[in-house]
Amino acid sequence: MEKEATFSSTGLLQVPFGHVIGSEKWRGSQLAQEMQGKIKLIFEEGLAPVDFHLSNRFCILYITEADLVAGNNYKKRIVQLRNASNLQGIIIVEKTQMSEQYFTTVQKFVVLELGMTLLPVSNQMEASQLIIQLVHEQTKERNRNPFLKKKSCQLCESSVLQTVQQIPGVGKVMALLLLQEFPSIQKLSNASIQELERVVGHTLAEKMHTFFTQIR
Template sequence: MDISTPVRANAVPPYGHIIVNEKWRGSALVQGFRGSIKPIFEEELGVVDFHLSNKSCVMYVSESDLVAGSTYKRRLVKFRNARFSTHGVVLVERTRLSEQYFLGVQKFAVFELGLALLPVAGQTEASQLITQLAHDNGREAGSNPFLRRSTARLQDPLVLALVQRIPAVGRVKALALLHNFPSIHQLSQASAQDLELVVGQTTAQHVRSFFTQN
């Protein structure tokens, strides 16, 4: 794919739909949307693979992307720079084959670029996760706008979903962490001592391990 293609950062699908990069037509990932959300295929979406409601977008890094080399890093930089006012998340295939490369992409995406990153076992899990995010986004869009204005960051489904992937962190602890560390970058850089004050010693260790040892 030509990563010089402009990114449609302002694409917003209607509720119950998702805008999908044409390259995913016929894939197992898109087939997993059946009965949940309706795909709208478009070409020239650049590095963005999926557009959800509320101007949220998803970039997918496959096992083959990781094994092939560092091209994905240029895509990640373009994705970060082109998102403007959108919320973005990166899904990365973490498999037995790509395990040795995963820590590198995680550090680059989360620590250096400040992106939200979610590991997935493959397209089936990715389809389920994207469906969940699309539904969460739709519910958030219809919530009280005054409440949303004061708690938008805490209720960002993309960020919240990432934090809840940390072992021993449920929704309550995830919200507490994001209240004290409002971005993935700040959370990943928090010291064990600061984390302990929020969620206790055991969970703090899980958080540090998630960002430094995965």
């Protein structure tokens, strides 16, 4: 029997430990099917703009290939999530052969203009693996210290790290070094070549600066 999600007196969705709450629109999708059996997934109506809640505060907004091709309506959902002060979210975007031409636009909007975390996936199977990984990280943190309050921040830090690794030439070790110097995506993207080269050297600093300039 499915557990029911409830709302607290503050209006926050109460997600049962070890569960993910998904929007009803994803029931029967490949994404949901890939997650079933690996995590405990339950569905609820009225989660918009969020697609999946991984905890009371941490959530996923999923932009499909069709969403990108259809126009800019997806931006309204992202802004709604950005303005929800009680939620921390990651934007997952399907970057496929068909939608690749639109990816730079959404990347600029999400990362540079809004300062949010964006992770590209090639299909729903890859997205399911990413969500499962985030859920497992959350579970590890709670098992390590059941009284820890800021689990969602731990998840966001992991996602920001993955976002930085999307920059050409930047691996995990370099991403960690960059985030020690520039603690947010916005600060990193606004850094000068001189500031970047103190961490990554002149050649990579120039490449990174060019990359950020192109998506502005």
